[in-house]
Amino acid sequence: MGYVLGLPLITLLAILQSTVLGTFRLLDGAPDLVLLAVIGWAQTGRTREALVFALWGGLSLDLLSGAPFGMTAIGLIAIAFLVSLLEGRFWEANFLLPLGVMVGATVIYHAGLFLAAAATGRPVDLDQAVTRVFLPSAVLDVLLALPTAQLAWRIHETLFPPRVRVG
Amino acid sequence: MIRTRSSALLALTLVLIAAGLLVLNIAGYLGPVEGLALRPIGAVQGWLAARVAVLRSLLTAPGDILALRQENEQLQAQLSQLEQEVIALREQAAEAEILSALLGYARSQPDSRYLAANVIGRDVSPFIRSLWIGRGSDAGLTRGMPIVTERGLVGRIAEVFATVARVQLITDPSTEVNVQFQTSRADGALRAQVNGELWVDLIDQAAEVASGELVLTSGLGGAYPPEVPVGSVLTVRQRDFELFQQAVIQPSVDFEALEIVLVITNFQPLLLEPGIP
Numbered sequence: 277m278g279y280v281l282g283l284p285l286i287t288l289l290a291i292l293q294s295t296v297l298g299t300f301r302l303l304d305g306a307p308d309l310v311l312l313a314v315i316g317w318a319q320t321g322r323t324r325e326a327l328v329f330a331l332w333g334g335l336s337l338d339l340l341s342g343a344p345f346g347m348t349a350i351g352l353i354a355i356a357f358l359v360s361l362l363e364g365r366f367w368e369a370n371f372l373l374p375l376g377v378m379v380g381a382t383v384i385y386h387a388g389l390f391l392a393a394a395a396t397g398r399p400v401d402l403d404q405a406v407t408r409v410f411l412p413s414a415v416l417d418v419l420l421a422l423p424t425a426q427l428a429w430r431i432h433e434t435l436f437p438p439r440v441r442v443g
Numbered sequence: 444m445i446r447t448r449s450s451a452l453l454a455l456t457l458v459l460i461a462a463g464l465l466v467l468n469i470a471g472y473l474g475p476v477e478g479l480a481l482r483p484i485g486a487v488q489g490w491l492a493a494r495v496a497v498l499r500s501l502l503t504a505p506g507d508i509l510a511l512r513q514e515n516e517q518l519q520a521q522l523s524q525l526e527q528e529v530i531a532l533r534e535q536a537a538e539a540e541i542l543s544a545l546l547g548y549a550r551s552q553p554d555s556r557y558l559a560a561n562v563i564g565r566d567v568s569p570f571i572r573s574l575w576i577g578r579g580s581d582a583g584l585t586r587g588m589p590i591v592t593e594r595g596l597v598g599r600i601a602e603v604f605a606t607v608a609r610v611q612l613i614t615d616p617s618t619e620v621n622v623q624f625q626t627s628r629a630d631g632a633l634r635a636q637v638n639g640e641l642w643v644d645l646i647d648q649a650a651e652v653a654s655g656e657l658v659l660t661s662g663l664g665g666a667y668p669p670e671v672p673v674g675s676v677l678t679v680r681q682r683d684f685e686l687f688q689q690a691v692i693q694p695s696v697d698f699e700a701l702e703i704v705l706v707i708t709n710f711q712p713l714l715l716e717p718g719i720p
Contacts, residue, residue, distance in 0.1 A: 294565055294575065295563065300495075331461060334461065335464070336484075339477060339481060342602070344469070345464060353454055354454070360450055389568050389570055398570060398617050404638050
């Protein structure tokens with residue numbers, strides 16, 4: 277059930293990233309919808325699905341980019357795996373923890389894109405990348421981290437209600 | 444612990460799959476698959492881009508919204524029907540306006556043949572400045588074809604699939620365009636900086652380039668047709684100890700507001716990159 281709903285949704289988010297967020301810039305940047313969705317789902321404990329969504333979402337993004345096909349997917353899989361290691365400890369520890377995780381994930385994600393661009397011989401500048409890409413994206417991703425996590429939990433509870441023993 | 448190990452194994456497998464795809468793509472085996480996958484994605488992008496254009500025109504024209512509201516108050520009985528009609532007409536009018544301007548430009552350049560294409564998306568990587576257009580090899584597009592609007596040069600086609608194509612903008616730092624200044628006739632090489640600024644380098648020290656001067660493509664190198672407007676000079680940097688002058692250029696095209704572009708289909712570009720047919 278998770279895959280049936282998740283894979284088309286992830287593809288749609290990648291298309292929205294290209295079509296809508298490419299046109300409407302917020303704070304001179306754009307939130308990373310696929311990254312948010314993958315992290316949100318990884319936080320619910322559905323690690324295997326989150327990893328597959330990371331691969332699928334990364335490939336969808338790579339299709340819509342001039343970046344090397346597969347690079348974004350590798351970055352997203354790594355992030356989903358790292359987030360899954362913290363599974364279940366988010367809400368128990370501190371509500372700020374998911375925000376910190378999101379900042380870290382955004383930096384890793386964009387650092388991966390930055391390195392991929394550099395590796396393919398594109399002119400890149402670290403200072404510009406930090407001020408014009410990393411920071412605006414991190415702020416927007418953090419702003420959306422908690423609503424995304426809440427939404428992911430709601431969807432998780434709807435699709436996979438906890439089992440109750442009767443009798 | 445077992446679960447973590449299982450997840451690690453899955454993650455490793457998926458990374459290997461992605462790495463395999465990366466290698467296959469570099470080797471050039473994934474082109475047909477990408478083209479196939481981009482067919483439905485391009486269709487959805489095109490549909491969404493049309494809706495986004497409507498939304499954008501509504502958001503950027505507050506006066507029109509007010510007029511629409513007043514009209515709606517007077518015609519409450521037909522509210523929903525009129526709203527839909529007005530939005531559709533507005534979009535058509537905006538599109539007609541753009542097409543009219545493009546047609547005027549095309550008529551002024553009778554030697555070139557043009558094909559109009561909708562902009563359906565932008566590159567999702569913040570380090571690559573390119574956009575997607577809703578036409579591809581099915582419409583006769585090939586790699587390297589120049590893209591213009593009535594205002595000037597946009598870029599050229601970097602990748603072509605059956606129904607969509609990716610256009611590398613002149614604001615992408617890996618693009619280089621040979622240009623000529625209209626009045627001083629000095630030559631130079633235009634390249635975007637990482638911060639998005641357009642710079643023309645390699646201008647002869649003896650050339651008298653003035654602020655406001657129009658910059659056109661020179662046609663040298665054969666990558667772009669000659670005499671397509673690129674922008675105008677903002678500032679000139681001239682230092683006695685340097686071999687060349689540099690100029691900062693204000694592009695004539697608003698790259699953030701592109702909705703429809705023209706592909707010059709009868710220009711045969713000279714492509715020097717490896718692996719280009």
